[in-house]
Amino acid sequence: MGVLSALVRLLLSPPACRDSQRLAAAIEGKTVVITGASYGIGEATALLLASCGAEVLLLARSAERLEEVAGEIRAAGGKASVYRLDLADPQAIGAVAAQMEAQHPRIHTIISNAGHSIRRPVLHSAEKDDLGRLLAVNFSGPATLLLALLPRMVAQGGGVVVSVSSASALPPGIPRWAAYQGSKAGFDVWLGSLGNELRGRGVRVASVYLPLVRTRMIAPTRAYRFAPALTPLEAAQSVVYPLIQPVRRVAPWWLAGQQIASLLFPNVLDRALSGMEQVERRLSRRREK
Numbered sequence: 001m002g003v004l005s006a007l008v009r010l011l012l013s014p015p016a017c018r019d020s021q022r023l024a025a026a027i028e029g030k031t032v033v034i035t036g037a038s039y040g041i042g043e044a045t046a047l048l049l050a051s052c053g054a055e056v057l058l059l060a061r062s063a064e065r066l067e068e069v070a071g072e073i074r075a076a077g078g079k080a081s082v083y084r085l086d087l088a089d090p091q092a093i094g095a096v097a098a099q100m101e102a103q104h105p106r107i108h109t110i111i112s113n114a115g116h117s118i119r120r121p122v123l124h125s126a127e128k129d130d131l132g133r134l135l136a137v138n139f140s141g142p143a144t145l146l147l148a149l150l151p152r153m154v155a156q157g158g159g160v161v162v163s164v165s166s167a168s169a170l171p172p173g174i175p176r177w178a179a180y181q182g183s184k185a186g187f188d189v190w191l192g193s194l195g196n197e198l199r200g201r202g203v204r205v206a207s208v209y210l211p212l213v214r215t216r217m218i219a220p221t222r223a224y225r226f227a228p229a230l231t232p233l234e235a236a237q238s239v240v241y242p243l244i245q246p247v248r249r250v251a252p253w254w255l256a257g258q259q260i261a262s263l264l265f266p267n268v269l270d271r272a273l274s275g276m277e278q279v280e281r282r283l284s285r286r287r288e289k
Contacts, residue, residue: 012211012212012228012229012230012252013211013230013234013238013252014208014209014210014211014238014241014250014251014252015238015241015245015247015250016234016237016238016241017237017238017240017241017243017244018237020051020052022244023048023049023052023240023243023244024052024053026243026244027049027052027053027054027108027109027240027243028052028053028054029053029054029055030054030055030108030109031054031055031056031057031104031106031107031108031109032049032054032055032056032057032107032108032109032110032111033057033059033100033107033109033110033111033149034046034049034056034057034058034059034111034113035059035060035085035087035111035112035113035114035142035145036059036060036113036114036115036164037056037058037059037060037066037069037113038058038060038061038062038065038066038069039060039065039215039216040213040215040216040217040232041113041164041210041213041215041232041235041236041239042058042060042111042113042114042164043069043232044231044232044233044235044236045111045113045236045239045240046058046069046073046080047069047072047073047236048233048236048237048240049240050073050076050078050079050080051076051078053078054078054079054109055078055079055080055081055104056073056078056079056080056081057080057081057083057100057104057107058070058080058081058082058083059083059084059085059096059114060084060085060114061084061085061086062084063082063084066082066083066084067082070082081100081103081104083096083099083100084096085145087114087136087137087141087142087144087145088133088136088137088141090140090141090144093141093144093145093148094144094148096145097145097148097149098148100149101149101152106156107149107152107153107159108159108160109159109160109161109162109243110145110146110149110153110159110160110161110162111162111164111239112142112145112146112161112162112163112164112191113164113239114137114141114142115137115138115164115166115184115217116133116134116137116138116180116217117134117177117180117217118130118133118134118179118180119176119177119180120176120179121175121176122176122178122179125178125179130179131178131179131182131183133179134179134180134182134183135179135182135183135186137183138180138183138184138186138187139183139184139186139187139190142163142187143187143190143191146161146191146194150198150203153202153203154198154201154202154203157202158201158202158203158204159202159203159204160203160204160205160206160242160243161191161195161203161204161205161206162206162207162208162239162240162242162243163187163188163191163205163206163207163208164208164210164235164239165184165187165188165207165208165209165210166184166209166210167209167210167211167251167252167255167258168180168181168184169181169184169185169188169209170185170188170209170255170258170259170262171258171259171262171263171266172258172262172266172269172270172273173270173273174273175273175274175276175277175280176277176280188207191205191207192205192207195248204242204246204248205248206242206247206248206249206250207248207249207250208238208239208241208242208250208251209249209250209251209252209255210230210235210238210239211229211230211252212227212228212229212230213229213230213231213232213234213235214229214230214231214232215232238250
């Protein structure tokens with residue numbers, strides 16, 4: 001079992017910070033905004049940063065759940081504030097950003113973690129507006145929040161922006177994940193462009209490409225129930241890595257190979273993925289009979 005665990009960690013784990021003293025030296029006394037902080041990776045990241053001395057500003061749709069997370073942080077002696085926010089509501093984003101800026105002298109770090117995934121064939125997704133909903137939560141909402149907070153961050157001398165992305169935000173295109181991959185990839189490219197603009201202005205941008213993480217988000221996908229996955233804490237330790245190292249990218253070691261293979265052998269990968277989709281369709285038809 002020990003060998004299997006070590007193999008899984010080797011295959012899954014991106015670079016991570018597991019040294020709490022080192023993390024505390026980097027973030028103690030600083031203010032960190034975390035979106036999607038009510039569950040999963042966002043919650044684990046908030047608890048980790050607060051335990052190392054950061055003041056965390058928790059954002060999500062569920063104010064009640066955020067209060068529970070904040071209560072746990074405060075009970076341990078940490079500092080946390082709650083801001084209810086639906087990233088699909090552009091007007092709410094501006095109001096919450098203004099409220100945070102009024103109540104906190106400086107925001108040092110923004111962790112853009114909130115996200116949503118839907119696995120569904122594209123031809124069945126139009127009537128449910130999958131693409132529109134995921135673009136709002138995974139792209140336009142996070143971008144709008146950053147645009148609201150970045151001017152003051154630049155004026156005050158800089159900070160760090162960390163995007164919690166996914167290994168699937170990069171090629172190849174996986175069947176039934178078109179809306180999710182498209183929205184995550186769009187934000188990833190937008191943020192990379194923004195990061196290049198901000199170079200030399202004190203704001204550093206980093207993207208964290210996580211493999212599978214055992215959270216509520218993956219629960220509806222039956223194929224993932226027994227697949228190897230990181231715990232939310234393990235993912236959080238990778239999310240905070242750019243806060244101790246000036247990197248622009250955090251990813252599993254094999255992700256570069258995946259990108260190279262997508263460039264060099266696109267037809268091979270596309271045929272393999274198309275074949276997997278055909279097998280799934282046949283199995284679905286059998287189950288329906």
